[in-house]
Amino acid sequence: MSALARDRLKEPDIVLEARNLYSYYGKSVVLQDLNFDLEPGSMLAVLGRNGVGKTTLLRTIMGLTDRTKGDLFFSGEPLGDRRTDERAMMGIGYVPQGREVVPRFTVAENLKMGTFARKDGKRAIPDKVFDLFPILKEFSERRGGDLSGGQQQQLAIGRALAMNPKMLLLDEPTEGIQPNIVQEIEEVIQTLNVEHGLTIVLVEQNIDFARRACDRFLVMDKGQVVVSGRGEDLNDEIANKHLTF
Numbered sequence: 472m473s474a475l476a477r478d479r480l481k482e483p484d485i486v487l488e489a490r491n492l493y494s495y496y497g498k499s500v501v502l503q504d505l506n507f508d509l510e511p512g513s514m515l516a517v518l519g520r521n522g523v524g525k526t527t528l529l530r531t532i533m534g535l536t537d538r539t540k541g542d543l544f545f546s547g548e549p550l551g552d553r554r555t556d557e558r559a560m561m562g563i564g565y566v567p568q569g570r571e572v573v574p575r576f577t578v579a580e581n582l583k584m585g586t587f588a589r590k591d592g593k594r595a596i597p598d599k600v601f602d603l604f605p606i607l608k609e610f611s612e613r614r615g616g617d618l619s620g621g622q623q624q625q626l627a628i629g630r631a632l633a634m635n636p637k638m639l640l641l642d643e644p645t646e647g648i649q650p651n652i653v654q655e656i657e658e659v660i661q662t663l664n665v666e667h668g669l670t671i672v673l674v675e676q677n678i679d680f681a682r683r684a685c686d687r688f689l690v691m692d693k694g695q696v697v698v699s700g701r702g703e704d705l706n707d708e709i710a711n712k713h714l715t716f
């Protein structure tokens with residue numbers, strides 16, 4: 472273990488830490504020299520125009536890009552050579568863009584898939600999932616593919632919660648969802664963060680929600696962080712300069 476890794480193990484007060492992080496698809500570099508910390512129970516918004524590398528950041532945290540350089544620590548442990556399934560077992564839950572619900576599986580079967588990444592071997596779907604999303608209980612025998620977009624998003628979040636994660640990565644969870652469900656999903660995200668103390672990394676297009684809900688934000692451009700700060704400091708000037716099309 473490197474000296475840097477040893478130092479990080481002494482600092483369990485940081486859940487996620489990136490130091491000089493680069494990430495590649497094949498030979499193309501996508502993320503360049505990212506540096507950030509995430510405290511336990513905090514929520515980080517990752518913002519930026521299309522194609523700047525937001526999804527790639529989440530995929531890098533999950534070990535789903537071809538190659539990385541630099542350091543990434545989760546609860547003080549280096550993630551560098553860990554496989555994706557090991558990262559899930561360590562407590563990183565991932566809700567990808569587009570949800571990736573298995574359409575032929577029932578709601579209950581989709582949720583059960585989430586439990587396979589539990590360290591404690593428990594296969595029961597935690598009550599918390601149904602408390603947060605009662606519709607998933609009601610529709611537990613329906614096929615995932617028959618649910619509406621908003622219900623599929625709830626299922627995808629529920630599936631990630633079924634593994635009892637320490638940190639949740641959410642990629643544009645309200646994209647393409649009807650407005651009445653958007654508010655419901657935003658409320659659940661805030662509940663998970665504020666009441667359940669879950670650490671969250673949220674890729675988000677909705678600046679108002681990011682400002683309201685997040686402790687910190689990063690704005691990315693061409694694979695780099697161009698502005699970062701506290702959620703409440705996410706102002707119109709930053710939005711106009713880096714986030715409007």
Ligand SMILES: Nc1ncnc2c1ncn2[C@@H]1O[C@H](COP(=O)(O)OP(=O)(O)OP(=O)(O)O)[C@@H](O)[C@H]1O
Nearest residue numbers: 496497501519520521522523524525526527528568
């Ligand atoms: N699997 C891949 N192989 C090669 N290049 C990729 C791959 N996925 C993404 N890229 C490239 O990496 C860059 C960043 O893409 P990424 O999807 O991370 O951006 P994004 O900010 O999440 O965009 P969006 O808001 O559209 O989802 C883009 O130039 C994209 O073309």
